[in-house]
Amino acid sequence: MEGSFWGGLLLALVTVQVLVIWSIRRHRDPNLQIDCDYPVDKLMPSLSGLTLGTAVAGNRVEVHENGAFFDVLLERIRAARQSVHLETFLWKDGELGRRVADALIERAQAGVQVRVMLDAQGSKEAGKDVLQRMRDAGCRVTFFHERALRNIGVFNDRDHRKVVVIDGKEAFAGGHCIVDRWLGNAEDGQRYADVSVQLHGPIVHSLQGAFSENWAGETGELFLGDDVFPPLEPAGDVLIHAVFAKPENSAPTVKILHHTVICLARKRIWIQNPYFIPEPDAIDAFGEAVKRGVDVRVLMPSTSGSDNPMVQHAGHRNFEKLLRCGVRLFEYPHTLLHQKIMTVDGVWSAVGSSNFDDRSFETNDEITLSIADAALASRFDAIFERYVQRADEVKLEAWVRRGWWHKAKDNAFYLLNELL
Structure with missing residues (x-):
């Protein structure tokens, strides 16, 4: 009986310690809201200010x-x-x-x-x-x-x-x-x-x-x-600003930047990223963008092209919702596409180290450059177009018919998406 008491006490103390460490280290994850009709390339002072920098x-x-x-x-x-x-x-x-x-x-x-x-x-x-x-x-x-x-x-x-x-x-x-x-x-x-x-x-x-x-x-x-x-x-x-701060009492600035420009897009959003696992609020923002007439495309490796197929399976878990929202998804099977690039409306670009997933947006130290320059956006879009020619577009009708084992892996690995 006494051994059980001390064992239970030790377990309680360890549990409390884990919760304290988690509470100290976790970043807040608010549901970000934006209401603005200005073109993205005219908002560099706002984008840099929101992300604790200066353009x-x-x-x-x-x-x-x-x-x-x-x-x-x-x-x-x-x-x-x-x-x-x-x-x-x-x-x-x-x-x-x-x-x-x-x-x-x-x-x-x-x-x-x-x-x-x-x-x-x-x-x-x-x-x-x-x-x-x-x-x-x-x-x-x-x-x-x-x-x-x-x-x-x-x-x-x-x-x-x-x-x-x-x-x-x-x-x-x-x-x-x-x-x-x-x-x-x-x-x-x-x-x-x-x-x-x-x-x-x-x-x-x-x-x-x-x-x-x-x-x-x-x-x-x-x-x-x-x-x-x-x-x-x-x-x-x-015109450029660098985004890298992780304030303790707010969402990390890399996440704020990406979410804000999705909500500002009026023509197109083209993303090249090796690890694409958007959070539910980002998926909703993509869906709203499509409703505004925005052409949203994502180019990423397939499981055969990835260095970490578990990540691609975790991303697959939300493909159906993205496809139903009107997002076009392309998987490149030939090798790992590791570039982390996003262009908006042909006038603004983000390039840096950040993946489009919870680990990069919430946990890692990252750096992304926010750049207002049409020529550079065109250069990045040309890279997208070059690789997408050899990629496979994911179609909703075929996707919903994928096998049960594929679906099981998608859901299982998604549970670990913040650790992958």
């Missing part, structure tokens, strides 16, 4: 696809003279990882400040030898939320950003990971497709600030001066 003009944006991105990135790292800051979720030991490490090591040995922030979970296979070589050369390498007791309340929070800032003067952001499968040109099922952007102009300060957020949180170091935050002159004519 800055005078920027230049270059788009890099697939493995060619790393040719440019490595060239620019080797050209660094003051500082290189790299933050990524996924780094696995291999040809690409060693090439990136060698470039960082060479710069560190030349006296350049090199800071590397890796997610502890995503980069656990970066390779001890590679990490040690970087550290021995003078690179500062830090892991985000290592598996330790002090991180018990935040261990599920991952750093999913992919950012590189060089000399505080140019930056890269997007979806590319430092894994060999990102090399090549998505020419087969072993090589992935992805898109990242190279930035010049005042927006670079915002990306440097995003890197500083997690760097200071893990190391306590605050870096200052022209080596990292130099004066930045206009370099183009593109």
Whole structure:
């Protein structure tokens, strides 16, 4: 009897502790409401204000696809003279990882400040030898939320950003990971497709600030001066704001941005995303958009093209509702399409690290660039059109007749969608 009492007490204490940790860490998930008739590209001050940022003009944006991105990135790292800051979720030991490490090591040995922030979970296979070589050369390498007791309340929070800032003067952001499968040109099922952007102009300060957020949180170091935050002159004519904040008492800003632009769309919404699991309020917003005459299309990998078929099955759970709302869905079976892009009305774009799912919108640290520029939206739409030609459109009539085992997997994996 006494043993049962103490066992029950221990179970109660553990339960209370779990609930306390959950309560502290959870983000509020309000049902977002918007009533506005202004064009999306005329609302950049509002979009940036709602997402706790500032839209800055005078920027230049270059788009890099697939493995060619790393040719440019490595060239620019080797050209660094003051500082290189790299933050990524996924780094696995291999040809690409060693090439990136060698470039960082060479710069560190030349006296350049090199800071590397890796997610502890995503980069656990970066390779001890590679990490040690970087550290021995003078690179500062830090892991985000290592598996330790002090991180018990935040261990599920991952750093999913992919950012590189060089000399505080140019930056890269997007979806590319430092894994060999990102090399090549998505020419087969072993090589992935992805898109990242190279930035010049005042927006670079915002990306440097995003890197500083997690760097200071893990190391306590605050870096200052022209080596990292130099004066930045206009370099183009593109208006951008960076979205990355996760306020404790509101919805994360990445979620606010995506939901707001869905509600503002008047002509079309085209989404390219590898992990598309919209929440019920987003599905409703898509449905309302279709009723307004908006052409809503989503391009994603199929289960055969995905690196994580469980995620695609979780997304399948709501396909019928989306199709009945009038959303057009396309699945690409040939390889993983990893780009995270959204365009609205041919004038506005979002590109960055965020997936269209609960984990990215509610839990992960992400960064998305909100860009008002018709030329860039056209470039992203052209990428959509190129891949959609080889994709399979999901049709409602055939979808509702899919087998019971397929449906069972869809519903089972959806229960885990916030953890996938």
